[in-house]
Amino acid sequence: MIPVELLAWILPAFVILALAFSAIRILREYERGVVFTLGRYQGIKGPGLILVIPVVQQIERVDLRTRVFDVPPQDVISRDNVSVRVNAVVYFRVIDPEKAVIQVEDYNLATGQLAQTTLRSVVGQHELDQMLAEREKLNADVQRILDAQTDAWGIKVSNVELKHIDLDERMVRAIAKQAEAERLRRAKVIDAEGELQAAQKLVEAGEIMSRRVEAMQLRYLGTLSNIAGEHNSTIVFPMPIEFMSTLSGSRSNSDRSEP
Numbered sequence: 001m002i003p004v005e006l007l008a009w010i011l012p013a014f015v016i017l018a019l020a021f022s023a024i025r026i027l028r029e030y031e032r033g034v035v036f037t038l039g040r041y042q043g044i045k046g047p048g049l050i051l052v053i054p055v056v057q058q059i060e061r062v063d064l065r066t067r068v069f070d071v072p073p074q075d076v077i078s079r080d081n082v083s084v085r086v087n088a089v090v091y092f093r094v095i096d097p098e099k100a101v102i103q104v105e106d107y108n109l110a111t112g113q114l115a116q117t118t119l120r121s122v123v124g125q126h127e128l129d130q131m132l133a134e135r136e137k138l139n140a141d142v143q144r145i146l147d148a149q150t151d152a153w154g155i156k157v158s159n160v161e162l163k164h165i166d167l168d169e170r171m172v173r174a175i176a177k178q179a180e181a182e183r184l185r186r187a188k189v190i191d192a193e194g195e196l197q198a199a200q201k202l203v204e205a206g207e208i209m210s211r212r213v214e215a216m217q218l219r220y221l222g223t224l225s226n227i228a229g230e231h232n233s234t235i236v237f238p239m240p241i242e243f244m245s246t247l248s249g250s251r252s253n254s255d256r257s258e259p
Helices: 004-023 099-103 106-122 128-133 135-153 169-211 214-231 241-257
Strands: 024-027 031-037 040-045 046-053 056-062 067-077 083-094 155-166
Touching: 004 024, 024 031, 024 155, 031 099, 040 099, 067 106, 083 106, 083 128, 083 135, 099 135, 106 135, 106 155, 128 135, 135 155
Parallel strands: none
Antiparallel strands: 024 046, 031 040, 031 056, 067 083, 083 155
């Protein structure tokens, strides 16, 4: 049986050791401690070994590392009345531990809920084509709005990335048809532009050859050479216009000379 005198020494020593151990806090390099003394804000301590007064002081640990929040899929109606499901990922971190603890109850939950509402609001202001083609702009808009609203909580939103924009099958088929029609339109425009350029070049070539009879004759001889080079059973020799004009002129002169 332990003597009463020894027990009287052991119990106080045990209590003192327990209080001493409870007063010791070790904060890692990425942690900070927000200290409250009798409920009032005292300051920020850490990292390393810190001491707090048991019962009198309380400490709230705050992680300063970048956190990743996966925004669940949100049903959004675009500005052109298209229903889509959009999800994103948000990167944020605490830059002011005092505000993160005092100004908001749960900064993780608050930032996540704000990210969902902001994503729906920003995406709903754009048309479907803008969502698909200007994703970087949407990311920047959501990040800017989130960063401005979470600044009062001591939160810095560093980046927002849209992960998926899901459409129903009917809209996917409509987009595929639209893309095919766009490709056909471009092909027809290119073909028409080629015909226009070819016609312009032919007109220019005709004007040049019409100024010199020798050029027209060379063109005529080149055409005959091309025809003769092919294995054709029948060869049609075109009659020069000048020759026809000369022939018709000689005939008219002979008709006038007869009595």
